[in-house]
């Protein structure tokens with residue numbers, strides 16, 4: 320055990336927390352000290368597993384003097400109240416993506432953290448994945464010349480995973496923009512240095528039974544000249560993990576028998592059954608995923624003047640002028656080690672990561688710009704972008 324672990328409180332013991340559990344369990348730099356959850360079953364499961372205190376409300380969690388930082392993993396639309404409560408209590412904050420649903424909320428959250436003098440980190444997102452971190456370093460080193468173009472592509476069954484009703488209503492943050500595009504935007508912005516300028520996009524809402532945007536494609540350019548093409552479908556039958564060496568988003572090996580599983584599980588379910596199915600994936604009910612590789616968010620290729628870089632779950636394939644090579648991105652000991660690196664650096668060493676509140680706000684601006692561009696048919700100028708820290 321590290322002598323002075325960061326004492327972390329968790330707000331929301333749902334799916335997102337479950338995905339962080341293997342990393343918390345493997346990393347002695349962070350100690351789970353308390354949690355807030357409305358369901359008694361989740362609070363009991365937390366206390367049994369971690370021995371901390373389970374509170375019924377986030378406000379009580381924020382008042383716990385033993386908690387130094389709070390990981391907010393509640394639904395998108397609650398992030399604003401929970402971030403404000405944590406900031407008021409002087410706690411450092413790790414908040415799940417997206418930072419918020421509206422830009423107004425995001426602005427208030429960034430200001431509140433600044434005024435309180437606490438770190439606000441937005442994550443995990445796939446911009447924390449070690450191969451993205453490695454590619455960012457390689458690109459910014461200038462070793463391969465100027466970055467010219469990025470292709471980011473992901474075909475998944477996202478829309479057919481079990482959902483709460485509001486996860487299928489765009490105005491409440493539902494659909495693929497706020498939950499999925501945000502990953503791709505974070506990845507692409509990190510590789511290209513953050514300062515996106517303009518975006519032109521089209522979206523698709525193709526299933527009346529799940530009436531929200533389930534797909535989009537967008538072209539975005541950056542200061543310095545790089546252009547990025549981001550394409551996502553959450554309606555996919557083709558699974559682009561095939562092009563990621565059959566490794567799933569969470570670093571797990573994909574089995575052939577899993578094909579069609581999301582749609583199969585939803586057959587004949589009514590919305591109440593679906594919400595119940597979702598809670599079987601949460602803390603106290605669900606099982607954690609065994610990762611063997613780094614996480615990823617679909618195929619990403621970055622074209623530089625002297626090499627093209629393909630991100631894989633294990634590292635970067637470098638296609639140079641006359642030679643090919645591979646640079647490994649270290650996996651583990653915890654799948655989301657880099658998120659905890661950021662948290663520990665912020666709380667213990669006052670060092671902010673790339674993915675600050677301002678960063679999360681800039682990525683959220685891009686989500687809204689995709690919706691706006693799709694609606695108006697016009698390109699949208701981006702006004703709230705920020706640079707990476709390096």
Ligand SMILES: NC(=O)c1ccc[n+]([C@@H]2O[C@H](COP(=O)([O-])OP(=O)(O)OC[C@H]3O[C@@H](n4cnc5c(N)ncnc54)[C@H](O)[C@@H]3O)[C@@H](O)[C@H]2O)c1
Nearest residue numbers: 331332333334335355356357392393394395415416417443
């Ligand atoms: N980074 C990732 O890989 C990832 C994956 C999934 C979800 N997320 C994000 O995490 C957030 C939650 O999504 P989810 O899929 O885990 O949803 P979920 O419904 O599985 O979990 C949300 C949890 O918050 C709890 N909750 C609701 N109101 C609360 C309150 N007032 N106080 C404390 N807890 C409360 C619920 O009981 C539930 O357990 C979203 O913002 C989502 O974008 C991120």
